[in-house]
């Protein structure tokens with residue numbers, strides 16, 4: 542590895558966040574290196590996710606988190622097109638729309654409240670009748686549901702393909718990606734990072750950005766004693782090998798969902814488990830997910846569950862990611878803690894972090910995402 546350069550930016554972690562920031566910076570002509578512990582980039586939470594991109598509009602956002610969501614949402618179609626054009630990889634970006642379902646009156650009331658908030662921001666979301674639901678999704682039994690809403694601007698992408706495309710695009714733009722390179726220690730002298738100790742030797746750069754997902758707090762604590770609360774929250778998932786078009790929309794009920802892929806595969810997720818850094822699935826949760834899938838779409842019982850997996854989301858205590866400069870350290874930045882929305886928020890995070898790293902004004906208020914909260 543070319544281990545020393547005073548003006549490049551070193552990205553610690555090659556998940557969707559690190560890759561997206563590196564890609565954006567490289568497109569702006571910056572020299573970037575990604576150091577990734579795994580054998581490949583993008584194989585942790587960014588691979589495990591479902592790829593749901595719920596609708597959002599930046600101009601009418603109620604707070605900076607929603608604004609970041611809105612910026613990201615607007616960027617995804619452009620990024621999907623650019624990535625396909627530059628790499629030839631189809632990321633599976635698809636405007637499938639989402640349907641939100643409630644079985645009980647209480648759930649229907651909270652869903653109505655959520656939809657009213659969306660409508661206030663100008664986001665299209667409307668209640669649909671049982672007939673309309675049946676028309677949109679013929680395999681559902683509409684009598685099961687107390688209420689159903691259609692969100693036409695809910696999008697999806699295939700995140701394993703998206704990260705693969707990002708990695709290829711990064712390389713095409715000159716980003717150097719080093720895998721099997723774990724950061725063991727961050728050296729900080731007089732409020733400045735002087736280098737990294739890694740399993741591939743010492744590495745020095747100009748600026749450093751921690752984008753190590755659920756592992757970010759552990760790295761940050763080596764440098765500064767602030768109570769950044771990123772914790773791993775495990776999510777499990779199953780994949781059913783369905784026929785094409787068995788369902789056409791993302792079906793959401795509470796915190797669970799079914800996500801259709803164009804080839805007929807259907808993902809069913811997920812859950813939030815605090816089990817430390819322990820990955821892996823449990824028979825109980827896989828059964829719950831299968832039962833959830835069958836209860837929404839009974840026809841799925843006919844098809845095989847071919848895969849199951851888990852991933853560790855980088856959860857923050859208030860659900861807001863940590864994005865910005867690390868206080869009292871000249872050249873250390875962080876973008877992490879995106880919890881259930883890292884794939885969605887990756888495009889916007891990339892743009893605002895690139896602005897910050899370049900010393901440009903940003904359209905977002907970083908105070909909201911500050912590392913020291």
Ligand SMILES: Cc1cc2nc3c(=O)[nH]c(=O)nc-3n(C[C@H](O)[C@H](O)[C@H](O)COP(=O)(O)OP(=O)(O)OC[C@H]3O[C@@H](n4cnc5c(N)ncnc54)[C@H](O)[C@@H]3O)c2cc1C
Pocket residue numbers: 553554555556557558559576577578579582583584585586587588589590591592593594722723724725752753754755756757760775776777778810811851852853854855876877878879880881882883884885886
């Ligand atoms: C089941 C599940 C479903 C999800 N569904 C969605 C969804 O539908 N929509 C959505 O937007 N989000 C979803 N998410 C959340 C999303 O996947 C995450 O928020 C996002 O992937 C976080 O990206 P990241 O780059 O911060 O972390 P990661 O993808 O975990 O990447 C961090 C990288 O840092 C590397 N690393 C860690 N420590 C070191 C070190 N010391 N040295 C070098 N490298 C290191 C890791 O190996 C890893 O590759 C889901 C997550 C899960 C688990």
